[in-house]
Amino acid sequence: MKRRNTPTKEAVLSVITKAGQAMSQDAIEGEISIDINRATIYRVLNRFCEDGVLHKVIAEDGKQYFALCDGCDKTHQKHQHFHFKCTVCETLECLPNEVNFSIPRGYHVENVNCVLTGVCKKCS
Amino acid sequence: MKRRNTPTKEAVLSVITKAGQAMSQDAIEGEISIDINRATIYRVLNRFCEDGVLHKVIAEDGKQYFALCDGCDKTHQKHQHFHFKCTVCETLECLPNEVNFSIPRGYHVENVNCVLTGVCKKCS
DNA sequence: ATTTAAAAGCGACTATGTCGCATTATTAGG
């Protein structure tokens, strides 16, 4: 299960890094220079998520968006921050704001997916 | 644009009410007694959302779940509460806990979609 | 160089959700 370095991995990561925001598979495919198969892109993205390089956010359009992690590794992941999806420029960004919640006794939270939708700073 | 009363509307609403939790289109179709077309179910659900009868939640599986509203009408909707999706029993429920957030200046929030995923009280 | 297994390409497949159009049925008005 040891990971290998491939041009595909580098290209995908570079596109997301340059964008500075979360991206969907189709957006990545659109921005990328080389031609990469759709299924492969998904596999690369999911592997990055497993490795704590990216994290996945489900937006209100039901699509998966992938964003760079900040301070995650394979075992410890903390993605309990809000995300913002702009309806104008269609971008999804990680907000610094943490998600604070208290839930009823007996519930076990394993994952948090919080997305605010509206108009972003730039588009206002 | 005046709404009409139909058996379909009643059946859909009754199923969701009886379930006491948010339901997806396929779950509704599975529980419903009469045979209703898939597209029709979606249209009924979306109309209920417009009318403030139901609200829509996007879960981590990317699917739409529809839950009864509590204190909404066509103009004022407040769905800023957390939702919980159990990975065991697959149900999605509204939590009473409100979502509190502060976002950077210039951002305009129009919608909130917060879903916690894990194991629910019953399944623990 | 050889080996081996991870990664990529390809095609097929399964949802999920939406839309246009023809048909049906609700309901208001006479």
Add this chain to the structure above:
DNA sequence: CCTAATAATGCGACATAGTCGCTTTTAAAT
């Protein structure tokens, strides 16, 4: 009660998202 207007439904088609199995390619260890 009948009729007309139009909301709602059924049906088929479509678009998109994501996954999977299988073969081929390729990175990297020996």
